[in-house]
Amino acid sequence: KAGVTQTPRYLIKTRGQQVTLSCSPISGHRSVSWYQQTPGQGLQFLFEYFSETQRNKGNFPGRFSGRQFSNSRSEMNVSTLELGDSALYLCASSRVAGVAYNEQFFGPGTRLTVL
Amino acid sequence: AQSVTQLDSQVPVFEEAPVELRCNYSSSVSVYLFWYVQYPNQGLQLLLKYLSGSTLVKGINGFEAEFNKSQTSFHLRKPSVHISDTAEYFCAVSANKFYFGSGTKLNVKP
Numbered sequence: 405k406a407g408v409t410q411t412p413r414y415l416i417k418t419r420g421q422q423v424t425l426s427c428s429p430i431s432g433h434r435s436v437s438w439y440q441q442t443p444g445q446g447l448q449f450l451f452e453y454f455s456e457t458q459r460n461k462g463n464f465p466g467r468f469s470g471r472q473f474s475n476s477r478s479e480m481n482v483s484t485l486e487l488g489d490s491a492l493y494l495c496a497s498s499r500v501a502g503v504a505y506n507e508q509f510f511g512p513g514t515r516l517t518v519l
Numbered sequence: 520a521q522s523v524t525q526l527d528s529q530v531p532v533f534e535e536a537p538v539e540l541r542c543n544y545s546s547s548v549s550v551y552l553f554w555y556v557q558y559p560n561q562g563l564q565l566l567l568k569y570l571s572g573s574t575l576v577k578g579i580n581g582f583e584a585e586f587n588k589s590q591t592s593f594h595l596r597k598p599s600v601h602i603s604d605t606a607e608y609f610c611a612v613s614a615n616k617f618y619f620g621s622g623t624k625l626n627v628k629p
Contacts, residue, residue, distance in 0.1 A: 446621045494562055505551045506613045510562035
């Protein structure tokens with residue numbers, strides 16, 4: 405069974421631009437979560453989608469948004485990029501959401517560099 | 520609310536020495552516990568998980584962890600580390616969502 409895939413793996417943008425990252429979950433998984441990882445802040449939760457609906461949202465500005473498609477693939481978008489948005493963006497998938505046992509499987513991440 | 524505390528941000532250790540990475544959690548409900556490892560420029564890989572049953576859990580790469588409910592801890596151990604174990608390790612709990620600790624960087628020196 406294929407794992408979680410994220411595209412692109414590396415991305416370089418300039419301040420003010422926008423970016424879209426993509427995540428394909430493991431087949432049969434319906435929940436997708438996004439995390440931002442930086443050396444200073446560590447691993448921070450962005451949002452979680454389940455059956456095309458956002459279930460949970462972290463404490464990020466509205467410039468960060470996401471969506472999930474009917475095939476469970478998810479995209480996240482960051483508009484008006486800032487230097488501080490440079491980070492590794494990780495996607496994780498799980499079978500379901502909102503239950504106590506909910507093992508997450510991670511993709512390799514997208515390394516975003518904002519110049 | 521749930522929270523996870525990893526007490527050590529960095530742990531230096533010599534090759535073939537034992538290591539323990541500490542993790543404490545707080546929760547008002549039953550949780551499931553996980554340890555993940557992250558190698559440089561990669562995603563997180565599951566090392567082991569505690570769901571129920573035996574409190575000593577064995578994972579990949581020779582790692583094990585012990586669930587201690589009274590101390591709300593889930594420390595990760597390995598009796599003899601290798602250079603290849605150099606990575607960042609994350610403890611996590613799952614209630615109705617996932618909560619990660621801040622990570623511990625394990626640096627294995629020759």
